[in-house]
Amino acid sequence: MSKTSSREIRLASRPTGLPTADNFKLGQVELEPLQDELVLVRNLFMSVDPYMRGRMNEGKSYVPPFELDQPLDGGAVGEVIESRADGFKPGDAVTSHFGWREYFVASPKDLHPVSREFQPLSVYLGALGMTGMTAWVGLNLVEVKAGDVIYISGAAGAVGNVAGQLAKLRGCRVIGSAGSAVKLRFLREECGFDVAFDYKAGPVVEQLKREAPDGIDVYFDNVGGESLEAALSSLRVHGRIIACGGISGYNAEQPMPGPANLFNVITKRLTMKGMIVRDWLDRQDEFEKEVGGYFRAGQLINQETVVEGIDQAVGAFIGLFSGRNVGKMVVKLV
Numbered sequence: 075m076s077k078t079s080s081r082e083i084r085l086a087s088r089p090t091g092l093p094t095a096d097n098f099k100l101g102q103v104e105l106e107p108l109q110d111e112l113v114l115v116r117n118l119f120m121s122v123d124p125y126m127r128g129r130m131n132e133g134k135s136y137v138p139p140f141e142l143d144q145p146l147d148g149g150a151v152g153e154v155i156e157s158r159a160d161g162f163k164p165g166d167a168v169t170s171h172f173g174w175r176e177y178f179v180a181s182p183k184d185l186h187p188v189s190r191e192f193q194p195l196s197v198y199l200g201a202l203g204m205t206g207m208t209a210w211v212g213l214n215l216v217e218v219k220a221g222d223v224i225y226i227s228g229a230a231g232a233v234g235n236v237a238g239q240l241a242k243l244r245g246c247r248v249i250g251s252a253g254s255a256v257k258l259r260f261l262r263e264e265c266g267f268d269v270a271f272d273y274k275a276g277p278v279v280e281q282l283k284r285e286a287p288d289g290i291d292v293y294f295d296n297v298g299g300e301s302l303e304a305a306l307s308s309l310r311v312h313g314r315i316i317a318c319g320g321i322s323g324y325n326a327e328q329p330m331p332g333p334a335n336l337f338n339v340i341t342k343r344l345t346m347k348g349m350i351v352r353d354w355l356d357r358q359d360e361f362e363k364e365v366g367g368y369f370r371a372g373q374l375i376n377q378e379t380v381v382e383g384i385d386q387a388v389g390a391f392i393g394l395f396s397g398r399n400v401g402k403m404v405v406k407l408v
């Protein structure tokens with residue numbers, strides 16, 4: 075087969091504060107004809123995620139930084155175009171970490187086959203993908219159970235909305251915060267949240283106390299900052315915190331101050347557990363079975379905001395920090 079031309083997004087420079095389009099550049103490569111034991115995949119959808127902001131910085135973290143002048147990577151779902159490896163044939167749907175590009179060549183160990191039963195396949199980047207699994211892991215981590223009152227920040231985003239839907243399925247009272255009227259309506263009317271409030275409309279501490287006058291049992295933290303401080307005030311004795319993300323600080327140019335009321339952890343004997351979803355990959359089958367079952371039965375929706383074209387991927391990524399997405403932000407490449 076002839077060479078395949080593929081466009082890709084590369085890191086042009088490291089940002090200070092909020093990234094801009096100048097930190098990225100669009101490039102093109104010619105992929106060599108396929109060798110034995112390898113698979114050629116065309117990406118159909120790619121994911122943009124807040125954690126990628128950290129990877130734009132230099133320095134060690136739980137994932138390596140993006141390299142200057144090299145293509146970015148991240149979650150993607152695509153279809154096999156050509157295969158010279160056992161177990162894969164043209165038309166198979168696969169997820170991978172080779173996002174931010176149109177085509178790629180990989181060995182089978184870097185591909186995860188997925189069923190075409192669920193459509194559109196972008197669901198494997200959302201409710202049935204990394205962000206849905208993050209929601210599921212978080213609830214399991216602190217054993218969220220029927221009767222718990224749970225507060226979820228960043229609730230209308232990819233992780234938050236699934237966390238809320240799963241918490242409702244477990245029999246919790248679910249409170250969410252998000253940044254627009256459209257998002258609040260989505261949470262109440264489509265995801266079944268009991269309460270949703272706008273964290274920009276007034277101090278979170280007051281709004282949370284108004285919605286949960288008797289306190290909360292669990293806080294699912296996607297945001298950090300003011301929301302974490304409010305949750306520390308509202309948590310009951312033996313309350314639990316799922317430390318999932320802290321997007322309010324991702325573009326901060328100086329270290330964010332810690333919560334002024336951290337002492338609540340002691341007085342209320344709170345538990346705060348940090349999580350990284352990829353530590354749980356050995357439970358992926360269990361997640362897919364359980365959450366796929368809810369999805370198949372119509373008990374769980376996959377909300378997404380779809381942006382079209384690889385040349386729009388950078389804008390989609392930057393848009394995460396101004397709340398441009400309802401549900402999972404995905405980029406449609408084909």
Ligand SMILES: NC(=O)c1ccc[n+]([C@@H]2O[C@H](COP(=O)([O-])OP(=O)(O)OC[C@H]3O[C@@H](n4cnc5c(N)ncnc54)[C@H](OP(=O)(O)O)[C@@H]3O)[C@@H](O)[C@H]2O)c1
Pocket residue numbers: 123124125204205208228229230231232233234251252253254257296297317318319320321322323349350351352394395396397398399400401402403
């Ligand atoms: N630990 C893990 O393994 C893991 C895995 C996946 C994700 N995460 C974390 O989970 C969080 C949610 O990720 P996601 O993929 O679901 O993203 P997302 O919520 O779909 O997208 C980001 C959302 O964050 C909100 N936001 C942006 N700036 C904010 C600010 N300063 N204060 C409050 N909210 C702000 C925006 O919604 P509004 O309009 O509501 O502001 C935006 O839509 C992130 O912190 C992410 O890093 C952790």
